[in-house]
Ligand SMILES: Nc1ncnc2c1ncn2[C@@H]1O[C@H](COP(=O)(O)OP(=O)(O)O)[C@@H](O)[C@H]1O
């Protein structure tokens with residue numbers, strides 16, 4: 223087994239509110255191997271984005287990292303100064319957010335933004351950077367790359383902007399790309415193009431990816447492994463095929479049933495999970511999912527289940543689903 | 549058209565005058581008029597859920613606004629045989645609720661406007677509606693900001709039902725919600741549908757959602773209705789290449805088959821659509837005829853298709 227590229231251990235993030243420190247992330251641990259795609263899934267508010275933002279150290283008060291370690295390629299990111307961290311962002315970790323305008327400067331041309339990013343991190347002359355920028359725009363499948371190079375962000379469509387942002391995230395050849403809901407705001411047809419692009423570039427460059435989404439369809443197509451988040455905790459992780467074929471945690475199974483899909487008889491089905499995820503500071507004792515779980519018993523209300531690993535498939539549940547099947 | 553129709557659109561078109569933003573003016577661009585909807589015809593029968601699907605910008609919301617009578621078409625006509633009381637539910641539960649009104653007053657408004665209940669019964673009716681959509685009577689005292697996206701959509705639904713509509717127009721009612729909240733709202737809508745025998749127009753860009761909700765589906769591309777058929781026919785025997793590509797584009801939950809199926813090419817500029825068939829620039833089957841002659845919407849099997857050819861698209865891999 224290769225050493226992980228990214229190791230996150232016991233990552234905790236809190237939100238200060240009225241003298242209290244509310245847990246946003248509660249001791250979350252996961253690894254990403256070099257070149258691996260880790261899918262991060264869960265309902266909105268589960269803490270997916272905060273995990274990504276904590277890794278690149280962009281949390282702003284009232285949010286802060288309150289514990290845990292983050293190691294990238296053997297180096298402890300959590301010990302770096304803000305100045306050192308700025309060099310990690312963009313160079314070693316690229317990011318793509320749901321709204322492309324988060325990553326784009328509205329008043330600079332696309333070409334300027336790409337060349338600036340590359341020259342900040344790579345030893346390139348102006349001309350070399352320009353050539354590479356055009357090459358990146360070509361690779362992302364944008365029609366007329368020379369025109370896009372000279373264009374301002376508002377002159378492009380939403381889908382075109384997201385392609386530019388993907389080029390921006392990858393142009394400094396990072397080891398890891400954090401993509402937070404990169405296709406959520408897009409139409410199905412544009413979404414499929416964008417996923418194809420992410421996959422192609424991932425295969426060409428060998429970069430690892432943390433792909434955050436609430437869409438299990440995206441996970442099924444893109445992720446090597448999945449981490450399921452619920453109320454600030456990681457509650458299940460496994461290889462994608464395994465997790466989808468046999469989820470252990472009732473929450474994961476619930477998310478799958480909540481995604482409209484055909485059943486064995488070819489009929490479209492959807493089944494909602496009752497209730498809603500607890501808000502910040504309202505996490506119930508024991509298993510955070512117990513109030514919504516039809517399998518919960520006294521133990522679930524009293525003791526928080528640890529993430530128990532069984533052959534690469536780990537779930538934080540006292541009564542995981544597979545026991546029943548066997 | 550039959551006696552049971554509650555809404556009839558006959559060759560409805562809508563052209564918008566060009567929009568010129570400050571930036572456009574700065575760059576010296578002139579206004580271009582835009583044919584957002586072109587000769588769309590369909591009717592909705594009593595008790596039926598009619599679905600409309602298509603990519604953003606294809607004209608779905610324009611059709612919805614015309615169907616709701618909020619906007620006049622620039623061509624064609626729209627008919628409501630039998631008097632209709634209609635209500636509309638929008639995608640964005642944040643902007644469609646007045647932040648200065650309490651939930652109780654928001655839900656009571658259609659009851660008061662239409663004089664549906666005597667004054668002293670309004671509060672009881674609001675409580676009943678809030679319960680029906682999975683909220684509580686106590687929630688009526690709060691303001692919309694106190695609620696999550698899914699709960700606000702429940703408030704919109706309660707408000708729509710308060711008007712006792714016999715026709716409901718839902719424009720992307722779950723597109724702003726995440727999967728689990730979407731599932732709850734879809735459950736609620738299906739339950740209300742069954743109990744109240746509502747007639748509705750359900751608009752979405754999500755194919756699995758429309759498959760779940762609709763009895764019949766219209767597929768819209770660049771302002772034109774390219775296919776119209778019962779739901780099972782749309783999915784099992786699509787007749788228009790665009791329908792087939794749209795169905796394939798959404799990633800399913802099968803992690804063994806990782807293939808992605810993007811629709812080839814890009815959406816043309818809607819203010820400058822292709823000649824002949826609007827889809828021909830992205831169609832694998834396009835011929836010279838498709839560039840010169842606009843196909844008519846013609847009957848085929850249980851539905852209608854706007855394509856010159858009788859293509860068999862069942863089970864065919866359209867994208868390599
Ligand atoms: N700036 C903030 N102020 C208050 N709460 C916040 C802030 N940022 C995030 N949160 C809360 O932190 C939790 C996790 O948020 P997030 O990571 O964005 O969730 P996800 O990405 O899974 O939807 C949520 O309950 C959210 O409301």
Ligand SMILES: Nc1ncnc2c1ncn2[C@@H]1O[C@H](COP(=O)(O)OP(=O)(O)O)[C@@H](O)[C@H]1O
Pocket residue numbers: 564565566567582584602603604605606607608609610611818
């Ligand atoms: N008020 C308007 N003025 C000018 N153009 C408009 C207006 N509303 C919508 N459009 C344009 O009409 C087309 C159809 O829009 P819309 O009906 O909102 O599509 P959809 O709901 O399918 O996304 C788009 O190209 C859109 O930009």
Ligand SMILES: [Mg+2]
Pocket residue numbers: 270271272402403
């Ligand atoms: Mg998020």
Ligand SMILES: [Mg+2]
Pocket residue numbers: 605608609610719720
């Ligand atoms: Mg719309």
